[in-house]
Amino acid sequence: MMADWQQFYKRSWSERVDILVNNQQLTNAEQDLIKENYNYIGEQQIENYIYNFGVPTGLLLNLPVDGKKVIVPMATEEPSVIAAANNGARIMRQGTGVQTKFSKHLMRGQILLVHVADVRALSNYVREHERSLLQCANDAHPSMAKRGGGAKEILIETMDDSTVAVNVLVDTKEAMGANTVNTMAEAVAAKLRQQGYEVLMAILSNYGTESLITAEVAIPVAALATKQGLAGEEVAQKIALASHMETLSPHRAVTANKGILNGIEAVVLASGNDTRAVNAALHAYAAHDGQYQGLICWQVVADQLIGTTTMPMSVGVVGGSIGIVPAVKLNHHIMGEPTSTELASIIVATGLAQNLAALRALVSTGIQAGHMALQAKSLAVQVGAQAGEIDRLVAKLNAAPKMDATSAKKLLQELREEVTD
Numbered sequence: 001m002m003a004d005w006q007q008f009y010k011r012s013w014s015e016r017v018d019i020l021v022n023n024q025q026l027t028n029a030e031q032d033l034i035k036e037n038y039n040y041i042g043e044q045q046i047e048n049y050i051y052n053f054g055v056p057t058g059l060l061l062n063l064p065v066d067g068k069k070v071i072v073p074m075a076t077e078e079p080s081v082i083a084a085a086n087n088g089a090r091i092m093r094q095g096t097g098v099q100t101k102f103s104k105h106l107m108r109g110q111i112l113l114v115h116v117a118d119v120r121a122l123s124n125y126v127r128e129h130e131r132s133l134l135q136c137a138n139d140a141h142p143s144m145a146k147r148g149g150g151a152k153e154i155l156i157e158t159m160d161d162s163t164v165a166v167n168v169l170v171d172t173k174e175a176m177g178a179n180t181v182n183t184m185a186e187a188v189a190a191k192l193r194q195q196g197y198e199v200l201m202a203i204l205s206n207y208g209t210e211s212l213i214t215a216e217v218a219i220p221v222a223a224l225a226t227k228q229g230l231a232g233e234e235v236a237q238k239i240a241l242a243s244h245m246e247t248l249s250p251h252r253a254v255t256a257n258k259g260i261l262n263g264i265e266a267v268v269l270a271s272g273n274d275t276r277a278v279n280a281a282l283h284a285y286a287a288h289d290g291q292y293q294g295l296i297c298w299q300v301v302a303d304q305l306i307g308t309t310t311m312p313m314s315v316g317v318v319g320g321s322i323g324i325v326p327a328v329k330l331n332h333h334i335m336g337e338p339t340s341t342e343l344a345s346i347i348v349a350t351g352l353a354q355n356l357a358a359l360r361a362l363v364s365t366g367i368q369a370g371h372m373a374l375q376a377k378s379l380a381v382q383v384g385a386q387a388g389e390i391d392r393l394v395a396k397l398n399a400a401p402k403m404d405a406t407s408a409k410k411l412l413q414e415l416r417e418e419v420t421d
């Protein structure tokens with residue numbers, strides 16, 4: 001059987017599908033699913049391609065960011081995330097909206113040297129030859145310098161007495177820049193090798209400490225009042241307490257950051273950017289003070305709830321899969337063709353909206369009320385409800401004392417019996 005899979009990657013798509021079907025004994029319905037979701041572009045993007053896995057995409061409406069109200073496509077499989085983001089944006093619109101600022105916007109390429117006999121001599125060499133090393137980086141990808149970007153600065157970082165990172169800081173303009181920076185870093189690595197240095201590797205760092213964005217939003221506390229009768233002032237104070245809790249407990253902070261990522265990752269994915277790169281950077285930054293903490297801080301100042309955050313955010317509006325995938329192009333069009341820094345601002349503002357809605361729910365009704373009401377549709381599908389049955393089953397589930405698969409199955413059965421009666 002293993003023989004079938006050998007050189008799988010060299011087979012045509014239809015041969016690959018046949019091998020899969022035969023070996024895993026796929027049903028006709030499963031085969032149809034694969035065939036219906038074949039996509040020519042997907043086949044060019046990845047290896048051992050079989051089919052495109054769809055992620056539902058919905059809209060976050062009128063996200064208030066830097067004086068604009070942006071329509072933001074979010075790609076996520078999780079119920080209630082998009083409703084919550086809209087809820088957060090609705091509340092934020094009653095305040096200042098989100099204001100964002102980048103201090104600088106550079107990507108770091110690391111050339112990692114080992115067994116350096118004389119760190120000071122290396123340092124002197126790099127300082128004396130900074131201009132030619134930067135030129136070497138820029139010659140490896142000249143178009144970036146032509147558009148005003150390119151390698152700008154070199155930083156030496158001594159890790160121990162024989163291990164050194166030579167960091168090349170690159171302005172990648174509208175691209176996220178991973179491939180560009182890697183190309184430049186490898187060129188500088190070759191030059192350092194010529195000088196006799198032992199280069200272990202040359203690769204960008206996803207920890208975007210030279211690409212930090214800060215964001216702030218102020219909301220009148222009155223805007224946080226709940227339908228259930230909790231006063232806005234009380235909700236605001238509790239949100240601030242919840243935020244403080246994230247500085248005390250990494251267990252709580254990880255969950256809060258997961259909630260922030262509900263929004264951030266959905267926009268990163270819909271915009272064709274690299275979710276793993278953003279995720280890794282955010283988690284590292286959440287621990288930059290020595291203890292893992294929540295990425296967003298909420299405080300009550302006079303009659304306002306103030307949300308602030310600083311996070312690394314390296315995303316692009318060109319490059320990678322962005323220019324290739326029609327749905328990604330569509331999403332950029334829906335957002336109004338943002339620049340790379342505008343997209344970063346939209347992503348961070350979505351994180352703020354998401355976190356605000358989650359914390360407001362957590363400190364008032366609890367998360368399950370809103371979340372489970374929206375989860376009901378997925379549960380209905382899970383237990384086998386057909387298109388014409390879903391809305392009625394959801395209504396029954398929302399009125400039921402329990403919302404789980406057992407009750408959903410029972411209610412679906414009842415619903416079908418009602419119809420046949």
Ligand SMILES: CC(C)(COP(=O)([O-])OP(=O)([O-])OC[C@H]1O[C@@H](n2cnc3c(N)ncnc32)[C@H](O)[C@@H]1OP(=O)([O-])[O-])[C@@H](O)C(=O)NCCC(=O)NCCSC(=O)C[C@@](C)(O)CC(=O)[O-]
Nearest residue numbers: 080081083084086087090255256259357358361367370371
């Ligand atoms: C679910 C809601 C929004 C209900 O909220 P609600 O107050 O019961 O609903 P509402 O009908 O009054 O609607 C309020 C607004 O929410 C939006 N909204 C409401 N419904 C929809 C919908 N169907 N589709 C799109 N938007 C919707 C919409 O903007 C609406 O305003 P309107 O336009 O009516 O003026 C609220 O309970 C909420 O925000 N909950 C938070 C849910 C959440 O965070 N879900 C993520 C999953 S849980 C998780 O993964 C993370 C977590 C929570 O663990 C993180 C953490 O611990 O920090």
Ligand SMILES: NC(=O)C1=CN([C@@H]2O[C@H](COP(=O)(O)OP(=O)(O)OC[C@H]3O[C@@H](n4cnc5c(N)ncnc54)[C@H](O)[C@@H]3O)[C@@H](O)[C@H]2O)C=CC1
Nearest residue numbers: 143172173174175176177178179180274277318319320321
């Ligand atoms: N550790 C990581 O994060 C890694 C990520 N990747 C992947 O790399 C890809 C991103 O790399 P990039 O270098 O961004 O993409 P890329 O390799 O497509 O390069 C961007 C291209 O766009 C061109 N360009 C056109 N107009 C531009 C403008 N206005 N500003 C900037 N560039 C412009 C550049 O010259 C360059 O050729 C993503 O697919 C990512 O998943 C790859 C390796 C490692």
